[in-house]
Amino acid sequence: xxxxxxxxxxxxxxxxxxxxxxxxxxxxxxxxxxxxxxxxxxxxxxxxxxxxxxxxxxxxxxxxxxxxxxxxxxxxxxxxxxxxxxxxxxxxxxxxxxxxxxxxxxxxxxxx
Amino acid sequence: xxxxxxxxxxxxxxxxxxxxxxxxxxxxxxxxxxxxxxxxxxxxxxxxxxxxxxxxxxxxxxxxxxxxxxxxxxxxxxxxxxxxxxxxxxxxxxxxxxxxxxxxxxxxxxxx
DNA sequence: ACATCCTATCGTATTTTTACGATAAAGGAA
DNA sequence: TTCCTTTATCGTAAAAATACGATAGGATGT
Numbered sequence: 001x002x003x004x005x006x007x008x009x010x011x012x013x014x015x016x017x018x019x020x021x022x023x024x025x026x027x028x029x030x031x032x033x034x035x036x037x038x039x040x041x042x043x044x045x046x047x048x049x050x051x052x053x054x055x056x057x058x059x060x061x062x063x064x065x066x067x068x069x070x071x072x073x074x075x076x077x078x079x080x081x082x083x084x085x086x087x088x089x090x091x092x093x094x095x096x097x098x099x100x101x102x103x104x105x106x107x108x109x110x111x112x
Numbered sequence: 113x114x115x116x117x118x119x120x121x122x123x124x125x126x127x128x129x130x131x132x133x134x135x136x137x138x139x140x141x142x143x144x145x146x147x148x149x150x151x152x153x154x155x156x157x158x159x160x161x162x163x164x165x166x167x168x169x170x171x172x173x174x175x176x177x178x179x180x181x182x183x184x185x186x187x188x189x190x191x192x193x194x195x196x197x198x199x200x201x202x203x204x205x206x207x208x209x210x211x212x213x214x215x216x217x218x219x220x221x222x223x224x
Numbered sequence: 225a226c227a228t229c230c231t232a233t234c235g236t237a238t239t240t241t242t243a244c245g246a247t248a249a250a251g252g253a254a
Numbered sequence: 255t256t257c258c259t260t261t262a263t264c265g266t267a268a269a270a271a272t273a274c275g276a277t278a279g280g281a282t283g284t
Contacts, residue, residue: 023132077258
């Protein structure tokens with residue numbers, strides 16, 4: 001952004017951008033989808049699901065966690081990642097603030 | 113991505129990631145929102161709306177256009193950008209394929 | 225023709241992202 | 255204790271994203 005922040009942007013635009021950005025990679029979408037398919041949390045099975053190195057997957061998990069879309073808690077030797085449903089709802093809500101199909105009729109250019 | 117493609121990924125995951133990535137910047141969210149507020153298309157008023165250089169805004173518009181979220185057509189001296197409602201609907205649809213709040217009850221870790 | 229306005233693109237620099245292998249840290253089993 | 259498994263982090267390299275000023279090109283007006 002044009003202004004560096006250490007804290008998360010609290011504005012609606014910034015929040016939507018932040019969440020969208022976290023989803024903005026095929027591997028991360030796949031992780032999210034995988035976590036929603038299972039009722040269990042899945043530790044490192046995610047690594048087996050993806051054609052990526054374990055360290056790379058770990059980085060993607062970190063991004064999702066930082067965005068608040070998933071949580072990870074230690075369970076003995078492995079770590080359990082779970083979806084954070086509230087944050088997905090939040091994302092849907094923010095997306096919903098964008099135009100609905102009916103409210104945007106085909107428009108002619110009126111710049112002049 | 114783990115496999116370089118010249119064409120757009122056609123898979124659902126890839127498509128969602130692609131659209132989310134396009135939205136994954138505050139300036140681009142703001143542009144989208146601005147375009148939805150107006151009934152007219154707005155040419156370079158977008159530049160005035162943002163604290164960014166004209167060339168930078170032009171780049172962001174290019175990203176949104178490439179993602180199919182907006183269209184831009186030349187109208188005399190200026191260019192008119194419009195929302196592409198269908199693509200926003202598509203984005204909402206893809207997001208909807210992710211879990212609904214009720215389908216993701218609070219789960220205990222079951223990895224072991 | 226010339227000047228002006230609007231926009232895209234170029235060239236560039238900085239930052240961020242993505243990916244990997246290697247390593248470290250923590251837990252459980254022998 | 256010593257292994258083994260699991261995960262995070264480090265170090266690094268390559269690619270992409272972001273931003274700007276400068277420039278080019280197209281349309282309009284004089």
